[in-house]
Structures are given as C-alpha cells and as structure tokens.
Amino acid sequence: MLHEPTYSSRLASSSYDGPLVITRGGTYSGNWESRDSDVPAVDIRTAEPVVIINSSIRGAGVLIQSLLYGADITVLHTEGYGLPPTPYTDYEKPRRFLAVDEFKNVVVEHCYMEETAGIYLGVQYTGNSSPEQTVKIQYNKVRDINGQIHDGKYRVQFVQFNYRGELPYAEIAWNEVINRPGLSAVEDNINIYNSRGTPSSPIRIHNNYIQGAFPYPLHLKTYSGGGIISDSPAADSLTATAYLKVYENHLVGLGNYCLAIAGGNNIEMHHNRAIVAATFDDGEPYHFWTSGIWAKDYYKMHTTYNNSIHHNTLAVLGETRTWRNEIADSTFVAAAEYDNFVLPDSVTKQLEQQEYRLWQEKLRRNHIKIGPQRDR
Template sequence: MRVLHFSPHAASPTFNGPLIITKGGTYSGSWESRDSEVPAVEVRTSEPVIIEDSKIRGAGFLIRSQGYGADITVRNTTGHGLPPTPYSDYAKPRRFLAVDVFRNVVVENCYLEKTAGIYLGVEYTGNGSPGQSIKIRYNKVRNITGEVYQGKELVQFVQFNYRGEVPHAEIAWNEVINEPGASAVEDNINIYNSRGTTDSPIRIHNNYIQGAFPNPLHLTEYSGGGILTDSPGTDSLEATAYVKVYENQLVGLGNYCLGIAGGNHIEMHHNQAVVAAQFPDGEPYHFWTSGIWAKDYYKTGNTFNNSMHHNTLAVLGRNRDWRNEIFDSTFAAADEFANSILPDSITRRLEDAEFILWQEKLRDQRINIGPVSTI
C-alpha cells in the first residue's frame, strides 16, 4: 500500500517536493527539499517501509524518522546534498538517513554524494532477529560533509549512537572516498555507546575508506580519521561493546586509521592502512597522521578485553617520519602486527595500489557496489 503526501515546497522540474510517509509499503520516485528545516523524505510510521530505485536531494535531512520505532530499507537509491539554508533550534546536517528509535535499518546499493552520512540513535527496539537489525552494505560514497548554513557539524559516513544490544549488525563492502577540500568528515565510522552481543558482535569489515581531512583544509589540527569505537558512558550496560573490525582498507587518512577511545570486547584485526601523507599535488600533509591507537580515553573503567592484531600498517607522518607505532596507555593493544613496508616505499603509488586491490576484491567476490538498477 502506498500513501504519498507531497509538500507544496517548490521543487525542480524533475523532482517532486518533500514526501511524508505515514503507511508501510514500497516507494519509488524523485524527491527533494531545498529547505534545511524540511526533510526530503520523512517516515512517520512503524510499519515496514522500503524506499528503492529513487533519487533524493536535500538541504537538510534527506531521509528522516524520529521516534517511530522505524523499520526502513533503502536500496538502489542516490542521495545528493543541496546548498544548506538557515535553520532554527538546532543544525540539520544533510544526513542521507537519520533515524531515532528503530527496529530495523537496511541501506544497500546506494550512492551518496555531499551528504552527512547515516546516523542511528536513541534506542533499538527490535526483537534481536536477523530481520530486525542493521545492515549497511554495498554502498558507494563520495565526500561526506557536515556543512550546514554558515558552519559545519561533526558527521560520519556511519555513526551508531543507540541504546540496546543489536545482534546481526553489519557495516560491510562500502566504498567511501573523501577528497581534500571537498569533504568535511569526522570519523568515517564511529561506534558511540552502542553494542552488539556476545554471540553476535557488530561486524565492520571489507570496507574501503579513503580520505579524512580538516575543513577548512589549511587547519593543522584535526580530530577525525578512520574507524573509531567511542564510549564516554559511565554505565557498563551502555558502553560500546562487542565489535569486530576486520579486513578493511584505510587509505590516505589524516590523524589516525584505527582507534579505540573506549569500550570493551573490541577486536580489530587483519586491516590494512596505507598513508603516504601527501596531497595529489605532492605537498605533504600539514596535520598529524598515525596508524593505530587505543586507550581508556574517558577513564570510565569500561575499556577492557580489547585486542588489535595482525594489522598491516604503512603510515608516514606529516614530517615524513615513521608513524606506524601503536599507541597504548591501558592494555595490550596489539598482540601482533605486520610491519613489512619500508618508509621510503610509502608513496601515493602505494595508495593507488590499494584501490586496485579493492576493485579486485569486489570482482573476486562478485559484489556490485552502488545502485544496481538504472534510476
């Protein structure tokens, strides 16, 4: 059953105005909002909603659901950010999908450009089955940016910030490329006070993540990077836990590649990081770079039983020095790691080789990323 509610807000000739969905069903179309205060698509139902074979553009949230215990699947859909407009109350970054309170979220085979990525927050209310979980897979992403009207927010390709344990959750086989000066991303993937389960940890694997830079680009300080578990919560049942990060490729990132800022029962293994710390024009990065770090950053006592092992690091610092070291102030962060690439071999050519390797992996696994239908 399809129930379409169109807003009178003006839209371009090839796009309809904003859409409000109040009934479950399958929806396909082209929608946009040129007002940062109005989502391009808003889901106001707990019934299962599928958005597929669609085009969505927005100056604020592209797809939004708030407080409905949502069950949303988005597939074969493109999302583009439009120039942001003034906002009231709080900033509305151009999240491709922002959901507060959910039972099930699936984002597969989508293309995102100049958006603020995917945010899942507040609370998981599902039953713990594979059909009520989180799947973010096979997406192609370009230039994550937190741009809002006259400013910017800290945004990610994916951030989890929910309460409750989610089994069967997966972030996998995504291609994320951020260009210097054209993107404004914090951590590309951030797991914040969010949990998997003992038997079914959150799995973050086989993603290709390239680029993480300060914005404006001339800044020398930058706090973002690659994949981070973050956990300032003081409640042991709230802290980030049960996460596995493996077989990811991390290329050309500023600040760090893999990090544990808090949480427990986290394992990061068999990832590969290659950072030549050099812009396309040959200029070296003017901000910090490093491979792996791990510590109880918030000193809440909830950081334990973590490991980093068998990760391959080829990371140069901003001064062309060796930055493969693993920072550890609280526990054995790395049981073992490979360090077989000499510093003078870490060049942009080596970074380029990582993308070729990624394409070979996709072919070998017969995986198509981005929309698989003509839209």
C-alpha cells in the same frame, strides 16, 4: 546499461517532486527534494515497514528522516545528494542521507551518496533481536561526506551508531567511501559510540574501503576525525561500546588516525590494511597529524578492557613525511593483544593507488557490485 551516477548528470536529467511525508508502510519509488534545511526530503512517520527503492533524493537538510516511530526502513538502489544548506531553526540539521532515532530495523544497500552527511542511528534499538530486525549497511558507494550547515560545520560520519540497547546481527560491509581534500568535511568515517552488539553476535565492520579524512577548511592544522573508531565515555561497562569486530578493511590516505579504540570493551580489530603516504596529489605533505592505530582508555572511565588488535598491515607516514607513525598512544590496558605487521616498503602515493586496485580486485573476486544496480 548500468553506470555510476554523477551529480551533474542527475541535476540535468531528473525532475524532482517536493518533500514526501510517509505515514503508512509500503514500497516507494520516485525523485524527491527539499531546498529547506528544516524540512527533510522524505519524512517517515510510521512504524510499519517502509521500502524506498530505485529513487533519487536530494536535500539542504536531512534527506531521509524518521523520529520517534520505532522505524523499520529499507533503502535500496537509491541516490542521495546534498544541496546548499539554508538557515535552520532550533538545532543544526546536517544533510544526513538517513537519520533515525528509535528503530527496529534499518537496511541501506546498493545506494550512492554524494555531499551528504552520512547515516546516523541514535537513541534506541527497539527490535526483537532477530536477523530480520537489525542494521545492514552494505554495498554502498559514497563520495565526499560533508557536514556543512548554514554558516558552519557539524561533526558527521559515513556511519555513526549512537543508540542504546544490544543489537545483534548488525553489519557495515563492502562500502566504498572516498573523501577528497577541500571538498569533504567528515569527522570519523565510522564511529561506534556507546553502542553494543552481543557476545554471540558482535557488530561486524568489515571489507570497507575508506579513503580520505581531512580538516575543513583544509588549511587548518588540527583535525580530530579519521577512519574507524570505537568511542565511549560511558562510566558503566554495561552501557559502554562493546562487542565489536573490525576486520579486512582498507584505510587509505587518512588524517589523524586509521583505527582507534577510545573506549569500550570486547573489541577486536584484525587483518585491516592502513596505507597513508601523508601527501596530497600535488606532492605537498599533510600539515596535520597522522597515525595508524591507537588504543587507550581515553575517557579514563575504566570501561575499556579485553580488547585485541592483531594481524593488521600498516604503512603510515607521520606528519611532514619525515617519520613513520604506524602505532601511537597504545596501552596494553586498552588492547591486551597487540601484534601487527609494518610494511618495510617506502610509503608513496603509488602504494595508496595500489591499495585501491587491491580493493577493486577483491570486489571482482567476490562477485560484488557496489552502488545502485538498476537500468536507466
């Protein structure tokens, strides 16, 4: 029987081995944990293809890590849980589900993540630019992205790209991400930072459901995170974020912004839906900024151009619920095409709940199941 895992049930029913170090390619299944933030639960030290499948991993620091190996990693039908962080040495170590620097291929599909710090891909893409050496992050179920570290908080995302090199065939799709106020500590849910697709094969971010983005601790009145952002302070248009398509995503109940271009070129955002009632479940209004879409050359590097934002559907209440704030700080320099639809309906929590029902119906209609699909 298939079912969604819960943290409490996994703690009660599973035994875990200590940290695992992988030095050769192959397929690995098991339960591994690390209660030390300095030690990854699974440390991959090989360039050979590694597949982790039907596993459960938990950690006080990084759950799955590969540094300086030109990694080829596939993670399938695997659960990941954050444990209480411990003191760390040298640098902050948030509880990334997967942290990779040099890589040639990364696939994360049908996984479940709870209280982790998401997926980080940095430094360098070293693959051969074929469909077999790319990035696919698909069909995952995610709860409460959390950047807590010992005595502090690190800025983390569900997914951050921060690599150099053009990467074709990359895709972030059909993921369900739900962050709860006071229980999550997420910055941008998806951040594409100085990372690039190609003219013929842009990075595709589509058909994701992203709910919740809040300050942590929750009482803070300022918050710099949000939904999906193209971000790039690069002074060179050949290294700035570029060739990105963001479409058919659902963005619900987010603080600060839903979609944004803070830098980059040749970016298209279309047919997304942003629904924000700016209200907590108890009826209290958000006490921090909210907006639907913005686009501008935030860093003033003149590498932000040839962008298009069109056919998005917006229903976004502003801070304190006294005004609507679907479009903010937008300039036609940053987005040459800007043509979107604002729902005339009143923006309520019921409208947010309806959006989740639309998402579930979309999954059924496309015969897609998310999260681990394995018998227990």
